[in-house]
Each structure stands twice: as C-alpha cells, then as structure tokens.
C-alpha cells in the first residue's frame with residue numbers, strides 16, 4: 001500500500017487573477033512546448049496536472065482524430081475552468097479531462113502501460129514527492145513510450161539592471177516553496193528523476209522564457225512575475241521571510257523597472273525527456 005503523499009500545497013491557488021496569469025503564460029510558452037514535443041499525429045498522450053488544459057488542448061489538436069489525449073487535474077476549480085474554456089471554443093470533445101491526483105493517476109486498467117507519451121509541465125515543483133509522480137508516469141506509458149517533464153529551476157532568473165532588493169525578494173519567494181516541502185529547483189533534477197523512476201533519459205534542454213523592453217512579450221513576462229510575487233505576499237509575510245514594507249517597496253521598484261527602456265529578463269524552463277525501457 002502506498003504511503004500518504006507528503007505536503008502538496010499548490011502555491012499559486014486558483015483565483016480568477018491566477019487563472020488569467022496561467023492563461024497568458026500558456027499563450028507564450030505553448031509553442032515552445034509543442035515544438036519540443038514534436039507530435040506527429042496519432043499519439044496517445046497523458047497530461048498530468050493539466051491545469052486549465054490549454055496546452056492539453058493544443059496537444060489534442062496536434063495528435064488529431066487518430067490520437068487521444070487525457071488530462072488529469074487535482075483541483076476541481078481548475079478543472080471546471082478548463083472544461084469551460086474547452087466548451088467555449090467547441091473543443092470539449094477533443095480530450096478527456098479527469099479529476100485526479102498525480103500520485104494515484106485515475107487511469108483505467110487497460111490504460112496503464114499504453115500511452116505513447118506522459119507529460120507534466122509545472123507540476124513537479126508543486127508536489128512533495130516528485131519521484132512518485134514520475135514513477136506513475138513511467139508506468140502509464142508503453143515500453144518505448146516517452147516521459148516528458150517541463151519544470152522550473154527558479155535560480156536561473158536574471159534581471160539586468162537588477163531592481164533594488166529584487167534578489168532578496170526572489171530568495172524569499174523560493175523559500176515559500178521549500179518551507180512547504182516543495183522544491184523551487186526541481187528543474188535541474190528532471191533527468192535524475194527520470195533515471196530514478198526507471199526511464200532512460202534521452203534529452204535535456206531549455207525553453208527560453210525571457211524578453212527585453214520593446215519586445216512585444218515584455219509586459220506580459222514582467223506581469224507574470226509581478227503576479228506570482230503578489231500571490232506569494234501573504235505566505236512570505238506570514239513566514240517572516242521579508243518585512244512587509246520591504247516587500248511592497250521592492251515590488252514597486254520591480255514594477256517601475258518593467259518600464260525601463262534597457263530592462264532585460266532571462267528565464268528558461270527546464271525540459272527533460274526519457275523513454276520507458278522495453
């Protein structure tokens with residue numbers, strides 16, 4: 001019998017503002033995720049922790065009528081919004097969205113060991129035991145099937161010129177992850193997790209997520225960071241990770257930095273892919 005999952009608080013929550021942030025973020029990075037996935041059509045795909053399922057729907061469009069996509073999401077509010085968005089564009093028939101936990105995937109008996117691809121993006125950073133999730137994903141794919149992991153290593157963030165106090169604010173944000181038993185650096189562990197879970201790692205890369213002033217994406221990149229930091233304010237203050245006045249002042253500096261003509265922002269999403277041995 002599997003042990004009880006460790007602490008698995010979802011840091012970002014599911015407020016309408018957070019769902020808007022996740023939607024905008026998807027608009028930016030889904031092309032990169034799809035490019036790296038290289039779907040050819042006809043594949044069966046399991047998307048673990050699918051959130052609002054925007055990427056899941058894009059995968060469903062890519063695999064086409066001969067493929068199949070199942071999305072699994074733990075949070076009922078997130079799942080309801082995912083279904084609403086799919087229905088809004090008449091895409092609810094494209095995919096099978098299920099409520100369930102990444103630790104105990106809600107698959108039918110004949111689905112275990114049958115998927116061509118199991119994918120998870122921005123999920124392992126929010127669970128206490130990422131290895132257990134990856135093990136489940138390995139079991140879900142057929143021998144020779146792919147396990148694709150995309151996640152954050154928050155330490156790779158660079159801003160230049162750096163706004164005053166920003167490094168301390170980002171450190172405090174990262175500490176909200178490990179204080180909850182989650183790993184803000186899980187991105188660097190993806191290959192290792194694949195190996196430990198019994199898959200053969202075959203690829204490791206980044207998806208760039210950055211911008212500079214005057215690029216059309218810049219405001220949204222800055223707003224995404226502002227939004228996650230605002231969302232973490234209460235946790236940061238409750239855990240005494242930063243003084244409230246310092247938090248607010250630093251966020252004001254960062255918002256002003258977002259208007260500088262020389263501002264540059266680098267971030268990358270870690271990508272790793274493994275294959276289930278035959």
Ligand SMILES: C[S@@+](CC[C@H](N)C(=O)[O-])C[C@H]1O[C@@H](n2cnc3c(N)ncnc32)[C@H](O)[C@@H]1O
Pocket residue numbers: 008010012022026048049050051052053054055072073074075078100101102103120121122123126127
């Ligand atoms: C940052 S969102 C990413 C959503 C989607 N994968 C994407 O890239 O847009 C993380 C999602 O994982 C879900 N989640 C967190 N822990 C989970 C778990 N144990 N099982 C299933 N879903 C989980 C959250 O509810 C949230 O919707």
